[in-house]
Amino acid sequence: MPDTREIAIHEAWSAKAYDQAFSLLATHHASDFYRTAVRIVLDHSQAQDVVQEASIKIWKGLPAFEGKSKFSTWAYRIVVNEALAFLRKRKVRHLALEDLHIGQPDSPYFEADDVLKALYHSLSMLPEKQRIAFQLRYFDEKPYAEISKILGTSVGGLKANYHHAVERIKLEMKRLNPDYTFDSNE
8 A cells, every 4th residue: 555645745855845845754754753763862852852953954855865765764764873873972872770761750751660661771782783773673663674774784684683682682681670581472
């Protein structure tokens, strides 16, 4: 079934109505972009900054878009790259449990329980490629082919990164809660 949102964006872009194309893209995907950014930077206000910077790049880049992927895939890649650049600038590698802002009143994760906090801590401990692959596959439920375009990597490499991420998360969760047992389907 054709994605009517992508078709509408493509029609506006083809007519060189870039402001309209951007507006449609932002309207349809803003919450997805925010969720992706907050999962990478693990902070509400920083995620907003990332999405704002990415939005500027998306808006400026629309005239040069080559149409080799879906607009949403192209824009996701910009959001992910902007979030990773943000972390590199701040030299953030790993966060301690107490540094995660997901349990703070101003956070969208205020109601999160200890397991969710532990999961985000485990994610913060992963190497960058594994963490992003896991987030896009597990949380955003993106197909491997689309994630490979977003990250500019092979599907095989992506699957390996995802598998390693899952295994490391299981180990970290087991370390945090020795009584937890994993279902073989997890």
